[in-house]
């Protein structure tokens with residue numbers, strides 16, 4: 001023990017000679033919650049594409065920072081831009097109903113979009129906007145580490161899977177992305193305009209539910 005004290009004293013003397021007055025304690029690991037908070041601050045200050053000029057509130061995402069299942073949509077709409085939350089308009093209500101039909105709550109999953117700021121008049125995202133914003137989505141996925149991703153609509157599926165294939169041919173089966181199973185399905189806003197497609201979307205959702213249960217150890 002004396003030896004340890006001597007070494008410690010010598011080390012502190014060495015630091016004193018170097019002019020070190022304070023030994024900083026190691027900063028605690030912020031965990032996924034803290035890391036997402038830090039990312040939110042970055043998004044609030046982001047000026048990487050012109051959408052920052054027209055947005056009211058950027059929308060990083062919300063939900064369980066350790067979610068097994070993440071939903072990825074296209075971009076915030078008017079209501080989301082107003083509230084700074086994802087999927088809170090009419091399409092959001094439908095997504096919430098879908099999540100409940102899966103036997104889950106919104107708080108159990110994580111919901112986000114490819115773009116974090118609203119394109120004016122809800123126009124389609126531009127390739128340069130997607131390029132500029134994609135690092136945020138990638139970091140979200142690195143932090144949350146989901147096992148399943150459900151992409152909503154064409155843009156989210158094509159962006160994540162790096163393809164130009166249409167949603168009608170991508171949906172209905174799992175794809176692999178960085179070791180995560182990805183199920184593309186229709187965007188809830190599209191389903192509101194085209195209710196006949198709800199049956200197909202439900203087929204996709206049932207496959208996600210089966211996989212979710214399997215991961216949780218509740219399924220075959």
Ligand code: SF4
Pocket residue numbers: 043046047048049050051052058115116117129132133
């Ligand atoms: Fe930044 Fe993304 Fe908003 Fe563009 S859309 S300003 S890249 S956060």
